[in-house]
Amino acid sequence: MNLVRTTVNHFKPYWRMLLVALIFSIIGGLFTIAPPVLVKKLVDDVIVGGDLTLLLWVAAGVLGAYLGKSLFETMQEYVQVKIGLDVITDMQIRAFRKLHRAPMSFFSRTPRGDMLFRLTHDVESIQNLNNTVVPRILQQVVGAVAAFSAVFVLFWPAAIVMFCVFAIYIIPSFTLGTKMRKMSAIQRDMSADMYNHLQESIESVRLVRTYQTQDQETGAQEKKLSDWKTFSIRAALIGKVNWRLGNLFNIAAPGVVMLVGGLAIWKGSITVGTLVACLTFIPVMFQPVRSMAEHALTIQQAIPALQRIYEYFDLPEEHDENLPAFGDVVGKIDLTNLWFSYPGSDKQVLKGVSVSLNPGSHIGIVGTSGGGKSTLVQLLLGLYEPDQGSVEIDGKNLYEYNRNSFRQQVGVVSQETFLLNSTLRQNLLYGKPDATQEELEQAVDAAGLKELIESLDEQYDTIVGERGLKLSGGQRQRVAMARAILRQPPVLIFDEATSSLDGETEERVQASLEELIPGRTTITIAHRLVTVRKADVIILLDQGVIAEKGTHEELLMQRGKYYELYRAQYSELERELIG
Numbered sequence: 001m002n003l004v005r006t007t008v009n010h011f012k013p014y015w016r017m018l019l020v021a022l023i024f025s026i027i028g029g030l031f032t033i034a035p036p037v038l039v040k041k042l043v044d045d046v047i048v049g050g051d052l053t054l055l056l057w058v059a060a061g062v063l064g065a066y067l068g069k070s071l072f073e074t075m076q077e078y079v080q081v082k083i084g085l086d087v088i089t090d091m092q093i094r095a096f097r098k099l100h101r102a103p104m105s106f107f108s109r110t111p112r113g114d115m116l117f118r119l120t121h122d123v124e125s126i127q128n129l130n131n132t133v134v135p136r137i138l139q140q141v142v143g144a145v146a147a148f149s150a151v152f153v154l155f156w157p158a159a160i161v162m163f164c165v166f167a168i169y170i171i172p173s174f175t176l177g178t179k180m181r182k183m184s185a186i187q188r189d190m191s192a193d194m195y196n197h198l199q200e201s202i203e204s205v206r207l208v209r210t211y212q213t214q215d216q217e218t219g220a221q222e223k224k225l226s227d228w229k230t231f232s233i234r235a236a237l238i239g240k241v242n243w244r245l246g247n248l249f250n251i252a253a254p255g256v257v258m259l260v261g262g263l264a265i266w267k268g269s270i271t272v273g274t275l276v277a278c279l280t281f282i283p284v285m286f287q288p289v290r291s292m293a294e295h296a297l298t299i300q301q302a303i304p305a306l307q308r309i310y311e312y313f314d315l316p317e318e319h320d321e322n323l324p325a326f327g328d329v330v331g332k333i334d335l336t337n338l339w340f341s342y343p344g345s346d347k348q349v350l351k352g353v354s355v356s357l358n359p360g361s362h363i364g365i366v367g368t369s370g371g372g373k374s375t376l377v378q379l380l381l382g383l384y385e386p387d388q389g390s391v392e393i394d395g396k397n398l399y400e401y402n403r404n405s406f407r408q409q410v411g412v413v414s415q416e417t418f419l420l421n422s423t424l425r426q427n428l429l430y431g432k433p434d435a436t437q438e439e440l441e442q443a444v445d446a447a448g449l450k451e452l453i454e455s456l457d458e459q460y461d462t463i464v465g466e467r468g469l470k471l472s473g474g475q476r477q478r479v480a481m482a483r484a485i486l487r488q489p490p491v492l493i494f495d496e497a498t499s500s501l502d503g504e505t506e507e508r509v510q511a512s513l514e515e516l517i518p519g520r521t522t523i524t525i526a527h528r529l530v531t532v533r534k535a536d537v538i539i540l541l542d543q544g545v546i547a548e549k550g551t552h553e554e555l556l557m558q559r560g561k562y563y564e565l566y567r568a569q570y571s572e573l574e575r576e577l578i579g
């Protein structure tokens, strides 16, 4: 993505305001001309000419110019910072939205820390550039152009000299700048990598403690930090050299102008006042260059940061959201001959799986761990697309419709339950924010959560999750279940949704679920066979193929793998009972 073009496009809607900022800065810049011109008057007319009455005017003029400059430049800064922040927030939202539309495979190959870094630190460094450096440099550029024009009018050879000095300076400065930008990009990636490790390490604190890998963790961070430090020192050195170079020219330039100007005074072609005015203009002309050198780091950091944000604008989308919506789902599901391997892996996870479900029917899926059960659900939800085969809902090809409109009508309890760091109510209402209290209580009751909630002081308003009440694995699962039920969806998917519940609670939840299930197409994945015993049909998925299929009784009669599994679990139960 072209950096300049994308940036310009983002600013386009604000062109009127930008013009206002530019006008303010031009007016502010014009005031810059006044003091040196007044100095010329001071030297030629007051000091040399002896006109004392002018002195007051000169002093008032300098003060007035300063006030005018400050006023207009403040207004310009305000407008510019505001536009800049509007644009940056637009960019941030655009990147965030893209992230949420990206295919799942993007999330499995991108470290979370990297995504966070882009949307926080990278944005921050762009803000730094926007809030201080850019408005200041614009003022200084306008001031420099005004000063250059003034010098040109006053004594054109000085302007030519200045231009030459400037041209000589630009070449090494440009080379150094390019080097700095490259280094900044590497530095950014290094920082993101460090951030990623930091985040992962803090998140896995329990693992680190129990496995006693603190030293290993610290060592890894130390290594990253030390690499970053070495690199940063080099980058800082180049920055300093660049700045010194700017200063050098800033000092050298007046020398040359003095030489040319002195000769001209001697020849009588200009007055002393003119030379003094030209010399006063020099710092103004050099100011933007000095500023760029001074803020080089901020500038050079923001460029790769912008690039990193723009990369997200180009993320592929999971599916085209302009495809037609599904309409009301009845719940007939046909998965036909599905072959699938995860992107980037050549392992076939599903090998020709076909399953058909009539509306309102209940299917149980069992099988060995890693057999492809959760993967099947992911394909059904359109989170991944099969390499071969089709997914049809009510006879419509899922991939030819807006998948979101289908997902909205599915209640899913996935294998890993995720709770928001918020109240129980907000967690429950997540999938249906407009549910009534009655619907809420019904869902809570069905998921066997009623007693727990009643026992809490703040009931539904109890904060759960990271900073609130910690729920047990089974309690979390029940919250997730209530969340799914609350949606009253035509399709329900439970992936190991009751695996953490004790037998008795599971049975109670199962019983209340059975009251709710009729009329809804339900898929239940379970390791415990009793969980799916009552399903209309059970499939046993083994290494990506359907090894067995039938009702609980039929499968037992077959005396195959299901039977073996059942016996293993059953005898375990028996042993437990006896023991």
Ligand SMILES: Nc1ncnc2c1ncn2[C@@H]1O[C@H](COP(=O)(O)OP(=O)(O)OP(=O)(O)O)[C@@H](O)[C@H]1O
Pocket: 108, 342, 345, 349, 367, 368, 369, 370, 371, 372, 373, 374, 375, 376, 415
């Ligand atoms: N995001 C992923 N990227 C690559 N491979 C994956 C991914 N998720 C799962 N797999 C692989 O796909 C296979 C099937 O995984 P899946 O999660 O569908 O199994 P499962 O039947 O649900 O197992 P379990 O009962 O343990 O939950 C496994 O071999 C796993 O390694």
Ligand SMILES: [Mg+2]
Pocket: 373, 374, 375, 415, 495
């Ligand atoms: Mg699974």
